Amino acid sequence: MSRLKLYYAPGACSLADHIALREAGASFDLERVDIRTHTTEHGVDFRTISAKGYVPALILADGQMLTENIAVLDYLATLYPQLAPAGPLGHSRLIEVLAFVSTELHRAFKPMWHGGSERELARAAETVNALLVLLSGGMKGTFLFGQEPTVADFYLFVMLLWAERFDVDVPQPMADLRAHMRKRHAVRAAMTTEGLV
Ligand SMILES: N[C@@H](CCC(=O)N[C@@H](CS)C(=O)NCC(=O)O)C(=O)O
Structure with missing residues (x-):
């Protein structure tokens, strides 16, 4: 081992x-x-x-x-x-968010990483923003599942760093989450x- x-x-x-x-x-x-x-x-x-x-x-x-x-x-x-949400549905909820971040949000950045046209970049920025608005609507606290972050917040945080890098507007709860995450040791x-x- x-x-x-x-x-x-x-x-x-x-x-x-x-x-x-x-x-x-x-x-x-x-x-x-x-x-x-x-x-x-x-x-x-x-x-x-x-x-x-x-x-x-x-x-x-x-x-x-x-x-x-x-x-x-x-x-x-x-x-x-300690990195997972609690509760009987915790694991399923975690997979639900991880799948959303991976297959919707992460995927939406593709034109930004792979030299998309102006039009594709603008559309991608709109999509990323809309997905983040959707996700922020379900937040249970400072982080996705409450006051403590889970692995889903870590994945989301990377997407929020990418949003910053590509000048994509993010809803306020997401900007706050990104700021909270940055402060963690x-x-x-x-x-x-x-x-x-
Ligand atoms: N399906 C994979 C995709 C991972 C992925 O996109 N990784 C990127 C970095 S964020 C990468 O290594 N890209 C290099 C490549 O595809 O050659 C997953 O969800 O883990």
Whole structure:
């Protein structure tokens, strides 16, 4: 059995998993991946490690690899229940939000990351804003599920950093969530390690 190991790219969606590991106080290793060249910081072709070629990829204590952010964040929330919403429907609600963030919100940024036309960028910004308005309507407190953040907030936080980067307007509760998240020790540590601050 060994430590968890996260393959990440600075500021990418893997930042959510990185934050989760730090918030949980986990012992883990990190390896940076250049997602343009698919090369790890040790000069290895990342596609020989994960055929999918994208981050996050989490190596579990028994050596298995887990990919797909919904699965990785769900795994971390199961391992560290303080990062999951409570209640009988907690797990289903968590998956509901993770799926929304992944398949609706994350996907909506594609034109911004992949050189969309002016028109596509404007439409993407509108979509991101509308999705965030929808999500903020269901917030139960400062964070999505109340006064403590869960892995879903970490994923959402990365999307809110991307919104800032691409000058997308976000509703006030989302701007507040982003500001609260930024103040957290684990978040600052993760962002500093990734060279984002
Ligand atoms: N389906 C994957 C997508 C992950 C993803 O889009 N990762 C991006 C960074 S945010 C990446 O590594 N892109 C590089 C590539 O696709 O080659 C998931 O949900 O985890």
